[in-house]
Amino acid sequence: MASTTASPHGIIGRPVPRIDGPLKTTGTAQYAADFHLPGMVFAVPVQATVAKGTIRSLDVTAAQAMPGVLEVLHHGNVERIYRAVPNDPNATVSETRPPLEDNRIYYWGQYVALVVAETLEQATAAAAAVKAEYSAETPQVSGELEPFAGTWHTVSARGKVDEAFDAAAVKVDQTYGTPVETHNPIELHATVAAWAGDTVTFYESTQGVVNHRNAMAQILGVPRENVTVITKFLGSGFGGKLFPWPHCALAAVASRRVQRPVKLVVTRTMMFSNVGHRPLTEQRFRVGASADGKLVALRQDALNHTSMVDNFDEGCGEATPYLYSVPNLTVTSALVQRNVGSPMAMRGPGAVPGLFAMESAMDELAVALKMDPVELRLKNDASIDESNGQKFSSRHLRECLETGSAKFGWSKRTPAVGSMRRDGKVLGWGMAAASWGAYRFGCSTTVELGADGKVRARCATQDVGTGLYTIFAQVLAEKTGLPFERIEVLLGDTTMPEGPLSGGSWSTATVLPAVAGAADGAIASLLQIAASTPGAKLEGADAKTLRLTEGRVHRATESAAQGVPFETVLQAARLNRVSADSTSGSAFEDPKAKGLSMHSFGAQFAEVEWEPEIARLRVSRVVTVIDAGRIINPRAGANQIKGAVVMGVGMAMLEETVYDPRNGQPINGNLADYLMATCADSPEIDVTFLDYPDYALNSYGARGIGEIGLAGVAPAIASAVYHATGVRVRKLPIRIEDLLQSEMREA
Amino acid sequence: MQSFSYSKAQTVDQAAGMDGRFIGGGTTLVDLMKQGVETPKTLVDITGLPLSSVETLPDGGLKIGAMVRNSDLAHHETVKAQYAVLSEALLSGASPQLRNMATTGGNLLQRTRCPYFRDTSYTNCSKRNPGSGCAAIGGHNRMMAILGTSEDCIATHPSDMCVALTALEATIHVQGPKGDRAIAIADFYKLPGTTPNVENALEPGELITHVTLPAPRKASKQVYLKLRDRASYEFALASAAVVAETSGGHIRFVRVALGGVGTRPWRSHEAEAALMGKPATATHFRAAAEAALKEAKPQSENGFKVELAKRCIVRALTTATA
Secondary structure, three states: OOOOOOOOOOOOOOOOOOOOHHHHHHOOOHHHHHOOOOOEEEEEEOOOOOOOOOEEEEHHHHHHHHOOOOEEOOOOOOOOOOOOOOOOOOOOOOOOOOOOOOOEEEOOEEEEEEEEOOHHHHHHHHHHHHHHEEEEOOOOOOOOOOOOOOOOOOEEEEEOOHHHHHHOOOOEEEEEOOOEEEOEEEEEEEEEEEEEEEEEEEEEEEOOHHOOOOOOHHHHHHHHHEEEEEOOOOOOOOOOOOOOOOOHHHHHHHHHHHOOEEEEEHHHHOOOOOOOOOOOOOEEEEEEEOOOEEEEEEEEEEEEEEEEOOOOOOOOOOHHHHHHHOOOEEEEEEEOOOOOOOOOOOOOOOHHHHHHHHHHHHHHHHHHHOOHHHHHHHHHHHHHHHHHHEEEEOOOHHOOOOOHHHHHOOOHHHOOOOOEEEOOEEEOOOOOOOOEOOOOOOEEEEEEEEEEOOOOEEEOOOOOOOOOOHHHHHHHHHHHOOOHHHHHEEEOOOOOEEEOOOOOOHHHHHHHHHHHHHHHHHHHHHHHHHHOOOOOOOOOOOHHHHEEOOOEEEOOOHHHHHHHHHHHHHHHHOOOOOEEEEEEOOOOOOOHHHEEOOOEEEEEEEEEEEHHHEEEEEEEEEEEEEEEEOOOOOOHHHHHHHHHHHHHHHHOOOOOEOOOOOOOOOOOOOOOOOOOOOOOOEEEEEEEOOOOOOOOOOOOOOOOOOOOOOOOHHHHHHHHHHHHHOOOOOOOOOOOHHOOOOOOOOO | OOOOEEEEEOHHHHHHHOOOEEEEEOHHHHHHHHHOOOOOOOOOOOOOOOOOOEOOOOOOOOOEEEOOOOHHHHHHHHHHHHHHEEEHHHHHOOHHHHHOOOOOHHOOOOOOOOOOOOOOOOOOOOOOOOOEEEEOOOOOOOOOEEOEOOOOOOOOOOHHHHHHHHOOOEEEEEOOEEEEEEEHHHHEEEOOOOOOOOOOOOOOEEEEEEOOOOOOOOEOOOOOOOOOOOOOOOOOOOOEEEEEEOOOOOOEEEEEEEOOOOOEEEEHHHHHHHOOEOOOHHHHHHHHHHHOOOOOOOOOOHHHHHHHHHHHHHHHHHHHHH
């Protein structure tokens, strides 16, 4: 790793630049598609142009005869691709149906063939020459999920919600919708697969090298030890790269067939059909309160669409049962099948669309009560997790709301619609509360101190681009006193000890105990060696009285300068290195975490500027306050939250994957037509971390920050839009056509 | 992508009449070649031709070479000072990277973003396959045109620059096998009718060499206003280019052109007629906007463009006459 100088003192909690930054800004970081292996060839999939039906005929003769073409795989000639074991948490795939399994078509863009050729251009041209004919049926891609006649299942329930709602003094009963959103990390999905005998190596764009290895071994029918997965850098994934998609297996099968390394890069357009999306949701919320604003009933009935081949539950009720104090609550959910590719978790799955609905309903309730929306949240703050009676490990939602309120200047808000102005524009102010679960899973790490004077950590996890390399380096710097120049962090390789999947905002909380434990172990061995090496300066000392400070071994009673550089200790002992492994368990098995409800919390405050004369609305300012435990690297942390806020602007105002109702094609599948927020759309963003350590989760008190920043942004903006325009948009994104419904108001 | 031959033209005389597609910045053509929508057998690279200057003409007008890059034109001192509507329109389009590549001649020939035109799996596109109909009708048509459409095509003309040039009454100069000619921009773009594949008045082999603008009207004010979902890097939902002159509170001269709503850069004579000689007031601006959109034919998803375009016109007129 490249390095950046940072003082080792107080390195935990210091806003250090990411150690991988220079590699990225100089273009030397190697992403999956950057790997060019000797003899490598290229694979390009052929996609179905219908969304439902069967392949009637597939003519590959022209493609097969084209220059450079090595192979055309399809359902008639592909070898067996095995299915993954259902619900195996260690070998999960995104789409249950293996690619090319049969002649049936379930969604537009499904792979029906794969061309392998010497060059990308040859493979692309030959893929276009494959002639497929289909028996097509009319696909079901409707964006309306009601009326729904299927089975609902109960997610959470307490009290008697319907009676309480009926009897409530003030009620809101509305349905909210969020659209299909496509994960658009700037790095495309890509697989380079290379067989050597009966072993295969994947250079992958994955958020989970270990799961990827396990799943690929299962699918390809080879032992796990024959599969290696390497992901040195990831141009992010937002959940879309958690588990393997069909193209990964296709690349491997093609490589095995042609006995050459194969590269398969999913195009941006394929990203919209073949590698997941946040599913469409439709959520009815019934909220009842007493006349003074105490919640008495909360009911959420949430539908989300799924594909024909997988049951993907978005989990819109993630935050509902515990965010507020309410005696009567029911959350139910159900799935509606559509002819679309399988959905996949996108940043803050469940909570993000769920909170859009719930916090919009809370804002509507505040309007109905003529109560300040912040006050309404404060009044209904929960002191325990009422869904299970557990204490919260650390909950500071109240302080998030109060701090955000003060930083935003909320007390200056006048509640009447269109009542606030600045520079000739109408201002709208809105807010929302936010939450996201806090998790820690198992992790193994090796730390070694080398005779070359460097300390190294190894772990088969991956940095999705948010700073995990630097988190490892910070712990090593803390433990050894070495500067970053002498620290190497090696991640993203399944030959290393198993680390976590990058999901659920749990990476930091998960790796910290393992890397700290391994570092402690390696240092203990080092000190023992220092005390027992014949003829060495510290020979005969009690190892317990020795310390490693600033990279030097010394007596606790003396300064580091009076000690010996650790590499000298190793050299004297004729050792190349000393290392230790450490494995930390999941929070579910940890007695410290037992019986505690662990979540992060936040508050989002948004300002919009509205020019009714030209129907122009822009988000001008967001204040976000996050309670996510102790923040290990506030610089990388704030960067994540700011990115999430910008993503929230896109969710509120812009993003929507549109399916042509006639053939099921995602018709805006490119970055010009699928709108995401640009720099020009980014508001001024003020991020505050409360920084209360949560020691129930780990010894550092760190939770996660990957997802919480997006939670609550869209409803805060939607509420600000209502405040500015008087238009309550319950179905995202908020569009100009919605805003044109606003009445013009005099200043 | 089909194979093609490539040659680089050394002189304008050599280029004019060459059998092939001219390529300047390539910001439309290369894109469409990758999609298989454009399949030229021969590309003639004209980036080496001496057509990159901007010169003031003896009559006070401006001559803009066909190879002048969008970013250079937008930041040209004369353009900024005397043809502000053109500078504003250029800067509202695309991204800095694209503007650095895109040329004046190329932008005049920019093709539509209609997703059905850009995807050859749709055989029903009269712009690609004359007489085959229009896949966008009944499809995802939020971005489509509401003025000048036909049963064969509802694709929106995408350019911002051309809207400003329309309001400025530019003239397009071409050189071809039969010699030179000058075409008023009003005559340059064709309505789709039953032949949306024919987008402009160029004859085979004709090369756009430059564009001329009439001398600026000293007392006029110019405005380009673009309305869209996001703040940058998006085609217009509605835009308006206005050149207006008032005296004594009355409108003495006005040109109104619209973007994002028409199948070609949309000159609104109706709006101009409703404004000429009238007091520069909100009432008359709204009346002009109503006149401009009177013939609008919205599709299933873009009815909102009618009101949006009206508000765009009113605001542009308000600013231009303030």
